[in-house]
Amino acid sequence: MGNNLLQGKRGIIFGALNNMSIAWKVAERAVEEGATITLTNTPIAVRMGTTNELGEKLNAEIIPADATSVEDLQTVFEKSQEILGGKIDFVLHSIGMSPNVRKKRTYDDLDYSMLSTTLDVSAISFHKMIQVAKKMDAISDGGSILALSYVAAQRTFFGYNDMADAKSLLESIARSFGYIYGREKGVRVNTISQSPTMTTAGSGVKGMENLFDFSNKMSPLGNANAEECANYCIVMFSDLTKKVTMQNLFHDGGFSSMGMSLRAMNQYEKGMDEFKDENGNIIYG
Numbered sequence: 001m002g003n004n005l006l007q008g009k010r011g012i013i014f015g016a017l018n019n020m021s022i023a024w025k026v027a028e029r030a031v032e033e034g035a036t037i038t039l040t041n042t043p044i045a046v047r048m049g050t051t052n053e054l055g056e057k058l059n060a061e062i063i064p065a066d067a068t069s070v071e072d073l074q075t076v077f078e079k080s081q082e083i084l085g086g087k088i089d090f091v092l093h094s095i096g097m098s099p100n101v102r103k104k105r106t107y108d109d110l111d112y113s114m115l116s117t118t119l120d121v122s123a124i125s126f127h128k129m130i131q132v133a134k135k136m137d138a139i140s141d142g143g144s145i146l147a148l149s150y151v152a153a154q155r156t157f158f159g160y161n162d163m164a165d166a167k168s169l170l171e172s173i174a175r176s177f178g179y180i181y182g183r184e185k186g187v188r189v190n191t192i193s194q195s196p197t198m199t200t201a202g203s204g205v206k207g208m209e210n211l212f213d214f215s216n217k218m219s220p221l222g223n224a225n226a227e228e229c230a231n232y233c234i235v236m237f238s239d240l241t242k243k244v245t246m247q248n249l250f251h252d253g254g255f256s257s258m259g260m261s262l263r264a265m266n267q268y269e270k271g272m273d274e275f276k277d278e279n280g281n282i283i284y285g
């Protein structure tokens, strides 16, 4: 049930692919809270995915666009203002993709042209989006721009690969642009660092099921799911967070502040049993 937190606001949601996508949940919650929105994703994702279904359900127009193309982004902001009847109050960047991860290239054997694509799609697209919007003066004063990140931006996680570098850049862009856009127009720019979540992009991470379980056992509140992430996004789009900007906000059940939890330690002990010899000595080799 909505609380009219976004009543009368206009928004653009990038990255709803299917009903597991975090962006999908954010779109649903935004409309529930009284916003009108447009949806956008790559032309191929729009053709192959189920974004159209969401568009029909929410009465939201879909504008196909590659978020790495400045021209496409200009179209998104132009059309969205036309369709929604004014400047945009909030934008969600929910985009991530690494060809190195997809092709199973390890971090010590990266393909550099693929790395460029990872950075362009997953991070620089955020800069392009904000720069385009600012040049077009498409965001209303006090508007809110958000991107989704992961704790691997700060700490090393097995298998997250070049996406870790992309997320570090993404969070840096939020700070750098947050300063400029805040000072000039009162526009907030933040990232939300979300728990591992079972989505199409999430499933691409090596050992995702174990990572998900470990993270859940380490977090006092457990992993945050996509619906909970959507709720946090709504608060960040609302007028309740007018002075929050240039932040990376952890939405992870407490994971990022933990060192070791009892539940994770118990699990670890169970794992160790397998590596003991008949005398109960741990085999390290």
Ligand SMILES: NC(=O)c1ccc[n+]([C@@H]2O[C@H](COP(=O)([O-])OP(=O)(O)OC[C@H]3O[C@@H](n4cnc5c(N)ncnc54)[C@H](O)[C@@H]3O)[C@@H](O)[C@H]2O)c1
Pocket (backbone or CB within 6 Å): 014, 015, 016, 017, 018, 020, 021, 022, 023, 041, 042, 045, 065, 066, 067, 068, 093, 094, 095, 096, 097, 121, 148, 149, 150, 193, 194, 195, 196, 197, 198, 199, 200, 201, 202, 203
């Ligand atoms: N799933 C997780 O565990 C997790 C955790 C923390 C952060 N995140 C972040 O959340 C965001 C959303 O991912 P998700 O987990 O909902 O997965 P998802 O696969 O549903 O969403 C990723 C989206 O990126 C879109 N995309 C890819 N290339 C694009 C391009 N060139 N232009 C425009 N869109 C493009 C895809 O079409 C897709 O809709 C990503 O930034 C991801 O890194 C995910």
